[in-house]
Amino acid sequence: LDQDSWREAAALLRKLQPAEIAHVLEALPLNQRQILWDLLETDQDGETLMELTENVRNELLQNMHQDDIVAATEHMDVDDLADFIQELPSNVTEEVMRSLDEQDRRRLETVLSYPEDTAGGLMNTDTVTVRPEVTLDVVLRYLRQLGERVPRDTDQLFVTNRDDKYLGTLRLADLVTNDPNETVAEVMSLGVQPFNVFTPDSDVARRFEQYDLLSAPVVDEQGHLVGRITVDDVVDLIREEGEHQFMGSAGLSEDEDMFAPVLESSKRRAVWLGINLLTAFLASWVIGHFEDTLERIVALAVLMPIVASMGGVGGTQTLTLAIRGIALGQLSSKNAGYLLAKELAVALVNGLLWAVVVGIIAGIWFHSTDIALVIAAAMIINLIAAAIVGALLPLALDKLGIDPALAGGVLLTTVTDVVGFLSFLGLATLFLL
Amino acid sequence: LDQDSWREAAALLRKLQPAEIAHVLEALPLNQRQILWDLLETDQDGETLMELTENVRNELLQNMHQDDIVAATEHMDVDDLADFIQELPSNVTEEVMRSLDEQDRRRLETVLSYPEDTAGGLMNTDTVTVRPEVTLDVVLRYLRQLGERVPRDTDQLFVTNRDDKYLGTLRLADLVTNDPNETVAEVMSLGVQPFNVFTPDSDVARRFEQYDLLSAPVVDEQGHLVGRITVDDVVDLIREEGEHQFMGSAGLSEDEDMFAPVLESSKRRAVWLGINLLTAFLASWVIGHFEDTLERIVALAVLMPIVASMGGVGGTQTLTLAIRGIALGQLSSKNAGYLLAKELAVALVNGLLWAVVVGIIAGIWFHSTDIALVIAAAMIINLIAAAIVGALLPLALDKLGIDPALAGGVLLTTVTDVVGFLSFLGLATLFLL
Incomplete structure (x- = not known):
C-alpha cells in the first residue's frame, strides 16, 4: 500500500469501534500491523489495546513509548485497567498509578487486590446504588441528576443499606413499569445471588449462562457491595474457555497470535x-x-x-x-x-x-x-x-x-x-x- | 436411592432454575436421568427441555406422551418454541400449533420462516416499540401501562415509524437519565445497526462481542422491525461454537451426550x-x-x-x-x-x-x-x-x-x-x- 492508501486507512480507522480495529490488527502480518497501529489516534489506543489478545497486545506495547502507554490508560474502565496494568513493567505501572485521581486509584487497588480469575478480579466498580426505603420517583430523579455518570450498559441498580450491605437489585425494566410512588423495597428483586469476590470466574460464567444474567453484584466476605460484573466480560470469558480447550489440545495458548514472530x-x-x-x-x-x-x-x-x-x-x-x-x-x-x-x-x-x-x-x-x-x-x-x-x-x-x-x-x-x-x-x- | 430420597429430590427440584435442572440431568446416567425427569412437575418441563443439549432432549422426548409435550410448550418463548418444534414428529407439531392463540401462531410462523442459523431464526418477537416524536414522559406512562408485558430482560426499546420501519433504539438507561420533556428522537441512539433476518448467526455473535450488545434489533429486507436478539441466546451460541471446534476435532458433535445409550x-x-x-x-x-x-x-x-x-x-x-x-x-x-x-x-x-x-x-x-x-x-x-x-x-x-x-x-x-x-x-x- 502507498502513502495515499494509508491516509485513507487512517480516516477509515477513526470510524471503527476499538473491537473492530483490534480484529483487523490481529488479522494483519507483523509489519503491516505495526504501521496500522502507528496510524491510530492516541485516544483510540487504550480501548483497542484492551480488545486485543494478550500476545498481540504485549508485542505492540514493547514498541510503545512510556508516555503513550500512560496516555492510553486514560479512558479505561477500572476492570480493564486492572488487567492491563499487571502486564506492564513496574516503572510504567507506577507512572500510570500516579496519573489517576484519588478515587480511581482506590478503586483500582480494590480490583487489583483480588486474583485475576475470580469475581473480584473480573468486576468493575461502577455500581449505582439506591436505598430500599426511597420511592421509585426519588430514584428516577436521582438518576436524572447523575445523568451521564450512569454507565450506559446499566440494566439494574443495586439496593444497599446504610452500611453498604447488599440487599437486592432494582431492574430498570421494573423501575419504569411500576408506580413511581412505590418504594424500592416493594419492587426490588431478591432472586439474584451476589457473587463473593473470591468466586472462580468459571463459576461466574456458568451462573450467568444458567440465569441469563446481564449484570450481577459482587460482595466481599462481610456482604458489602464492592462491584458488579457485566455480561460483556462474561462473553469474553466463555469465548476464552472454548478456545482454551481447542487450542490447548494442540499445545497452543488461547492467546496465540496467528502472526507471532x-x-x-x-x-x-x-x-x-x-x-x-x-x-x-x-x-x-x-x-x-x-x-x-x-x-x-x-x-x-x-x-x-x-x-x-x-x-x-x-x-x-x-x-x-x-x-x-x-x-x-x-x-x-x-x-x-x-x-x-x-x-x-x-x-x-x-x-x-x-x-x-x-x-x-x-x-x-x-x-x-x-x-x-x-x-x-x-x-x-x-x-x-x-x-x-x-x-x-x-x-x-x-x-x-x-x-x-x-x-x-x-x-x-x-x-x-x-x-x-x-x-x-x-x-x-x-x-x- | 430409596423412595424417601427421591421425594426429597423432587422437593429440591422445585427450587431449582430450569438451567440448573438441565445441568443435573445431563450429569446423570440414563436410568437415573429418566427417574429424575419423571419426578419433575409438568410446568418445569418446557423450560428445562430448552436448556438441555439436543441429544439429551430428543432422548427424553422419545419417552414422553404427546399431551405432555404439548403441555410443555405452553410457557415457551417464541424463539425457543421455534427451535423446539422443528425436532418433533409432524403430528405433535400440528397439535402444538393448534394449542397456540392466533398472535403467537403468527409470531411462531414468522420465526420458523427463517433458517435456524440466521438472525431471523435466533430472534424473539417480544419487542417494545415507541415512536420518535413522543416525549420520554409519554414513554414512561406507556411502559407503566404495559407493566408485566415488558420483558424483564429489556435493556432498550426500539424506535420505529408508522410503517414499522426501524429508526433507532432508546436505552432504558437513557430514558431514566434524561429530562422527561425531551422527545425520543432527541435521546435515541442511532449507533446500533440492525441485523438483517438472513445475517448468519456467527456474524451476530461476533457483532455482539465487538459492540458489547445486550440486545439488538432484527429487520426484514424492507427495513421493518421484526424482532430482537438478546445476549443470553448469543452466550449459548458462543459456547456452542467453542464446543463445536473442540468436540469436532475428535469427530464428536457438540451435542454429544456423556451418557448416551x-x-x-x-x-x-x-x-x-x-x-x-x-x-x-x-x-x-x-x-x-x-x-x-x-x-x-x-x-x-x-x-x-x-x-x-x-x-x-x-x-x-x-x-x-x-x-x-x-x-x-x-x-x-x-x-x-x-x-x-x-x-x-x-x-x-x-x-x-x-x-x-x-x-x-x-x-x-x-x-x-x-x-x-x-x-x-x-x-x-x-x-x-x-x-x-x-x-x-x-x-x-x-x-x-x-x-x-x-x-x-x-x-x-x-x-x-x-x-x-x-x-x-x-x-x-x-x-x-
Whole structure:
C-alpha cells in the first residue's frame, strides 16, 4: 500500500469501534500491523489495546513509548485497567498509578487486590446504588441528576443499606413499569445471588449462562457491595474457555497470535514437539524390543501403525467427552464410574466390529489367518485400554491440578501407542514365531 | 436411592432454575436421568427441555406422551418454541400449533420462516416499540401501562415509524437519565445497526462481542422491525461454537451426550473410527511398498513412527491456528500467504532443531550415521509438508463448504503419515541399500 492508501486507512480507522480495529490488527502480518497501529489516534489506543489478545497486545506495547502507554490508560474502565496494568513493567505501572485521581486509584487497588480469575478480579466498580426505603420517583430523579455518570450498559441498580450491605437489585425494566410512588423495597428483586469476590470466574460464567444474567453484584466476605460484573466480560470469558480447550489440545495458548514472530513461535512450539518426541521415542523403544520378530515377519511392521492409530482415535473421543464434562462441572469422581462403564461397552462394540474388519483385510492381504487373529485381538485390547485411560486420565490430572485440556492428549496417545505396539508385537511373538 | 430420597429430590427440584435442572440431568446416567425427569412437575418441563443439549432432549422426548409435550410448550418463548418444534414428529407439531392463540401462531410462523442459523431464526418477537416524536414522559406512562408485558430482560426499546420501519433504539438507561420533556428522537441512539433476518448467526455473535450488545434489533429486507436478539441466546451460541471446534476435532458433535445409550454412541463413533481406519490402511499400503527395505534394515521399522508422529503434531498446531483464524473471520485467502510463510519458517527452524536431536539419538542407538542422516532429512521434509497442509487445507475445505474443524485433523494426519513413511523409507531405500 502507498502513502495515499494509508491516509485513507487512517480516516477509515477513526470510524471503527476499538473491537473492530483490534480484529483487523490481529488479522494483519507483523509489519503491516505495526504501521496500522502507528496510524491510530492516541485516544483510540487504550480501548483497542484492551480488545486485543494478550500476545498481540504485549508485542505492540514493547514498541510503545512510556508516555503513550500512560496516555492510553486514560479512558479505561477500572476492570480493564486492572488487567492491563499487571502486564506492564513496574516503572510504567507506577507512572500510570500516579496519573489517576484519588478515587480511581482506590478503586483500582480494590480490583487489583483480588486474583485475576475470580469475581473480584473480573468486576468493575461502577455500581449505582439506591436505598430500599426511597420511592421509585426519588430514584428516577436521582438518576436524572447523575445523568451521564450512569454507565450506559446499566440494566439494574443495586439496593444497599446504610452500611453498604447488599440487599437486592432494582431492574430498570421494573423501575419504569411500576408506580413511581412505590418504594424500592416493594419492587426490588431478591432472586439474584451476589457473587463473593473470591468466586472462580468459571463459576461466574456458568451462573450467568444458567440465569441469563446481564449484570450481577459482587460482595466481599462481610456482604458489602464492592462491584458488579457485566455480561460483556462474561462473553469474553466463555469465548476464552472454548478456545482454551481447542487450542490447548494442540499445545497452543488461547492467546496465540496467528502472526507471532517466527522465533517466538518456534520456541513455544519446540517445547510441545520435544514432549511429543519423548513419547515417540518411548513407542520406538517398545518396538525395539521386537526387532527379531519384525525381522522374521515384516508384515507386522506394515500393519502395526493401524493398531496404534485406532487406539489413539477411540481414546481421544472418550477423552474429549470427559474433558468437556469436567469443564462444565458435570463429570466428577461421583459419576465417573458410569462414564467408564459406558465407554468400555462402546469400546467393546467398536473393538469387535473393527477387529473383524481389520482382521479380514489383513488376513487376505498377507494370506495368514494367524496375522488376522493377532491384529484383531490387539485392536480390541488397545481400544479397551484407550477407553479406560480416556475416561479416567482427565479426572486424575484435574485432581493433580494439571490442566487435562493441555496434557490429556499427549499422555493418552503415549498410552495407546505403547499398548498398541506392545499388544500387537507381543501377541505376534507369542503365537506366530 | 430409596423412595424417601427421591421425594426429597423432587422437593429440591422445585427450587431449582430450569438451567440448573438441565445441568443435573445431563450429569446423570440414563436410568437415573429418566427417574429424575419423571419426578419433575409438568410446568418445569418446557423450560428445562430448552436448556438441555439436543441429544439429551430428543432422548427424553422419545419417552414422553404427546399431551405432555404439548403441555410443555405452553410457557415457551417464541424463539425457543421455534427451535423446539422443528425436532418433533409432524403430528405433535400440528397439535402444538393448534394449542397456540392466533398472535403467537403468527409470531411462531414468522420465526420458523427463517433458517435456524440466521438472525431471523435466533430472534424473539417480544419487542417494545415507541415512536420518535413522543416525549420520554409519554414513554414512561406507556411502559407503566404495559407493566408485566415488558420483558424483564429489556435493556432498550426500539424506535420505529408508522410503517414499522426501524429508526433507532432508546436505552432504558437513557430514558431514566434524561429530562422527561425531551422527545425520543432527541435521546435515541442511532449507533446500533440492525441485523438483517438472513445475517448468519456467527456474524451476530461476533457483532455482539465487538459492540458489547445486550440486545439488538432484527429487520426484514424492507427495513421493518421484526424482532430482537438478546445476549443470553448469543452466550449459548458462543459456547456452542467453542464446543463445536473442540468436540469436532475428535469427530464428536457438540451435542454429544456423556451418557448416551451404548449402541447409539457406538454407531456414531464407528463412522469416525472407520474413516480413520481407511487412512491408517493407506499409510500401511505405503509402508507395504518398502517390505524389502524393512526386511534388510529392521531399525527402520523401529524408527518410522517418530517421523510420522512429529509431522502430525507440528501440522496440527498450524491447522488449529488456521481453523481458529477462519472461525474468527481473521484468516482468508487474502492473508493466507503470510500465514503460510510464517508457518514454513517455524517448521524449518523446528525441523532443523529436532532433526539434529533425532538424528543424533537414532545414530547412537543404531550405530549408523546413514540412518541418522536419513531420519533427519525425513523429519525436515515432513514438518514442512505438515506446515503447508496445516495452513492451506482448512481454507480449501472452507471454500468447498466442508467444516475444517471436523475434517481437518483426519486429512492432515493422513498426509503427515503418508509423507512421513514415504520420505523416511524412500530415502532409506535410495541411500541405505
